[in-house]
Amino acid sequence: MTEIIPILRIGETLLISLQGELDDATVLRIEEQLTREVARTCATGTLIDVSGLTIVDSFIARVLTRIAGMIRLLGSHAVIVGIQPAVAITLVELGVPMGHLNTALNAEQGMALLRRLRDDGDRSD
Amino acid sequence: MTAAPVGEPDPRVRLRELETLLEAFAGHALFRLDLDGRVAGWTPMAERLLGYRADEALGRPVAFLYTEEDRAARSPASDLAAARESGRTEVEGWRVRKDGSRFMANMVFAPIRGERGEVTGLAVAVRDVTGRLHAEAMFRGLLETAPDGVVIVGPDGRIRIVNRQAEALFGYEREELIGKPIEVLIPERFRDRHDAYRRDYARAPRIRPMGIGLELYGRRRDGSEFPVEISLGPLETDQGTLVTAVIRDVTEHREQEQRLQRQRDEIMELSTPVIQVWDKVLALPIIGTLDSLRAARLTEGLLQKIADDQAEIIILDISGVPTIDTQVAQHLLKTVQAATLMGAESILSGVRPETAQAMVHLGIDFGRLRSRSTLRDALRLALRILADRAGAAQAATGMLRGEQGR
Numbered sequence: 001m002t003e004i005i006p007i008l009r010i011g012e013t014l015l016i017s018l019q020g021e022l023d024d025a026t027v028l029r030i031e032e033q034l035t036r037e038v039a040r041t042c043a044t045g046t047l048i049d050v051s052g053l054t055i056v057d058s059f060i061a062r063v064l065t066r067i068a069g070m071i072r073l074l075g076s077h078a079v080i081v082g083i084q085p086a087v088a089i090t091l092v093e094l095g096v097p098m099g100h101l102n103t104a105l106n107a108e109q110g111m112a113l114l115r116r117l118r119d120d121g122d123r124s125d
Numbered sequence: 126m127t128a129a130p131v132g133e134p135d136p137r138v139r140l141r142e143l144e145t146l147l148e149a150f151a152g153h154a155l156f157r158l159d160l161d162g163r164v165a166g167w168t169p170m171a172e173r174l175l176g177y178r179a180d181e182a183l184g185r186p187v188a189f190l191y192t193e194e195d196r197a198a199r200s201p202a203s204d205l206a207a208a209r210e211s212g213r214t215e216v217e218g219w220r221v222r223k224d225g226s227r228f229m230a231n232m233v234f235a236p237i238r239g240e241r242g243e244v245t246g247l248a249v250a251v252r253d254v255t256g257r258l259h260a261e262a263m264f265r266g267l268l269e270t271a272p273d274g275v276v277i278v279g280p281d282g283r284i285r286i287v288n289r290q291a292e293a294l295f296g297y298e299r300e301e302l303i304g305k306p307i308e309v310l311i312p313e314r315f316r317d318r319h320d321a322y323r324r325d326y327a328r329a330p331r332i333r334p335m336g337i338g339l340e341l342y343g344r345r346r347d348g349s350e351f352p353v354e355i356s357l358g359p360l361e362t363d364q365g366t367l368v369t370a371v372i373r374d375v376t377e378h379r380e381q382e383q384r385l386q387r388q389r390d391e392i393m394e395l396s397t398p399v400i401q402v403w404d405k406v407l408a409l410p411i412i413g414t415l416d417s418l419r420a421a422r423l424t425e426g427l428l429q430k431i432a433d434d435q436a437e438i439i440i441l442d443i444s445g446v447p448t449i450d451t452q453v454a455q456h457l458l459k460t461v462q463a464a465t466l467m468g469a470e471s472i473l474s475g476v477r478p479e480t481a482q483a484m485v486h487l488g489i490d491f492g493r494l495r496s497r498s499t500l501r502d503a504l505r506l507a508l509r510i511l512a513d514r515a516g517a518a519q520a521a522t523g524m525l526r527g528e529q530g531r
Contacts, residue, residue: 081468085428088463089421099492104468105435112514113468 005030007037012044013114015107019052027063035070045114046071049107051082061096068101077117078102081110144168153250157237162187162205165246174251176223187249190220192227208234208247217254229255274372278307280365282323294374296346307370312344323368330359330366343372352379397423399430405437406507407469408500412445420456424463431469437514438507439464442500444475454489461494470510472496474503 005026008015014037016030038046048064050056068078079102083091091098102117104110144155154174157166163186167179175182175190182189188201195201195218208214213235220230231252239245268275274291278284287302295302295310302309307323308316322336335341335355342350352375360367397419402408409427427439441457443449449457461471473496476484484491497503 083466083468085425085432085463085467088428088466089424091466092459092463098466099462101466103466105431105437106468109435109437109468116514 005033007034009041009043012042013111014038014041014043014046015049016046017049017052021054022060024059027060031063031067031070034067035074038071038074038076044076044118046076046078047107047110047114048078048080049082049110050080050087051084051106053087056083056087056091058091058094058096061091061094061098065096065098065101077114079104079110079113079117081105081107144170153233153252156182156249156251158187158205158247158249160209160244160246162201162247171251174222174253175220181223190251192219192221195219204232204234205247208236209244212236220251228253229258271371274374276302276307276310276370276372277360278368278370280327280367282306282308282320285367291372294345294351294372295343301346310343312342312350315342326357326368327366330357330368332356332358335370343374351376397426399427401430401434401436402440402504403508403511405435405511406440406504407431407434407436407438408440408442408504410442410445410500414447415453415456417452417456420453420460424456424460427460428463428467431464431467436469438470438472438510440472440474440500440503440507442475442503443473443480444477444500446480449480449483449487449489451487451489454484454487454491458489458491461491472503472506474498474500 005016005018014034016034018030022030034046034048037043048067050064053060064080068080071078081104083103102113104113147153147155154171155168156164156171159165163184164182167177167182171182172178186201187205188196191201200218204214204216213233215231215233217229217231219227220232221227231254233250235248235250236244237246237248268286268288271288271290274294275286275288276284276291277286284302284305284307287297287299292299292302308319311319333356335357341353341355343353344350354373354375356371358369358371360369398410400408400410407427407430409423411423415423430436431439441460443457446453457473464471471494473491473494476496476498495506497506
């Protein structure tokens with residue numbers, strides 16, 4: 001797989017949009033690429049849009065939680081947006097632990113949530 | 126017998142012994158006829174079965190045991206002639222006792238031969254087989270009065286017996302079906318497999334429903350099909366193991382089931398409404414008991430509505446749920462988790478004191494889920510959250526503008 005997943009930068013926020021069907025190798029590459037990009041750009045927030053994913057299995061879900069954890073360790077925030085109803089039900093039924101994940105309905109609300117997270121973070125620092 | 130030759134020391138005693146043995150063994154009443162067909166010997170068993178004492182029977186033509194109709198049809202004479210000419214002859218028919226009662230008799234005529242092989246008389250063995258006839262009549266009666274179609278199939282897979290209901294079900298006349306392979310009653314697309322199923326059944330025949338878990342269909346004479354339920358059972362006979370198939374038309378039953386399912390679906394939809402109470406706020410009043418099926422529908426409906434309305438907050442009102450047990454709580458928790466994954470925040474409302482007690486006693490952990498006792502309070506909380514978010518957003522834009530202005 002030589003497919004490149006573009007990571008957009010808007011101000012202090014990174015935006016990555018996952019599309020179609022991802023194989024395990026691609027998912028792992030995204031994990032590496034994204035964390036490196038967060039560190040390089042010193043972005044304060046990352047928005048991961050999964051609304052275009054046709055399949056979200058427990059592996060992808062676990063990697064997403066992992067990415068969020070890594071980004072938090074890098075002093076930034078991650079928000080997953082666009083989880084579809086069927087996907088949400090599947091993940092709950094599979095019992096994938098995603099309790100610590102920040103989620104939002106769409107990119108707009110995701111941006112708003114990121115802003116609130118930054119504010120809260122700044123206050124508590 | 127009484128006409129046995131005299132001279133030997135007590136040969137009659139010996140003969141009587143033999144007759145008794147024979148009667149005991151075969152369950153037959155024995156007597157003897159001379160060449161003209163008159164009674165020449167009579168035994169106690171014959172007396173018991175037919176009611177005539179020896180002195181009443183001896184010398185009378187055998188026709189006295191036949192019915193009037195048979196006598197008119199000259200049956201006694203033809204039976205005797207057949208026995209004389211072709212040897213052992215077995216006949217079955219109604220005979221009459223001394224008291225006038227009738228019974229179904231199995232009669233065997235066997236010629237008695239003299240020293241030179243000439244026929245000197247006939248031995249007759251009579252047996253009452255009315256009981257067997259009763260059994261047959263009962264079987265027929267049962268077969269014809271059964272509410273279901275019955276088809277009995279031989280070991281060769283061909284139809285042996287069909288009842289009236291089966292004729293009506295499949296639209297055939299009885300005569301058309303007897304001798305035909307059972308497969309004529311099965312839709313063509315299932316026929317190939319049926320042969321193998323039939324052989325499997327023959328290996329381990331027992332009473333059981335046919336095709337458990339499958340939807341079975343019968344094929345009428347005109348080629349149309351109808352849904353059936355079939356029960357199978359083995360029937361051990363002298364012709365090998367026959368298989369009885371009891372067939373019930375379940376068209377109405379299936380239709381009723383479908384109607385019920387439709388109604389259940391409708392009730393389900395009616396019972397899980399999702400209401401938009403404010404911009405970006407949905408309320409879900411849950412009424413009645415939450416089972417797994419209903420919980421799944423409810424979650425599905427709610428998540429779809431979240432996606433459609435882009436709602437940010439949902440209020441789960443449980444004031445209409447009579448009791449919260451572990452299972453109901455699990456369902457609620459899953460709904461909340463799924464909504465959270467989509468990015469919507471949940472507020473629980475309508476928690477009564479006893480509900481709160483039950484939930485804590487059960488050790489149900491709702492985590493960060495916020496809860497209010499009334500729907501009004503829950504809505505107020507929802508609006509405050511939205512206002513805070515809007516305020517934060519404005520402040521952020523303001524800050525950005527301020528930075529740009531600097």
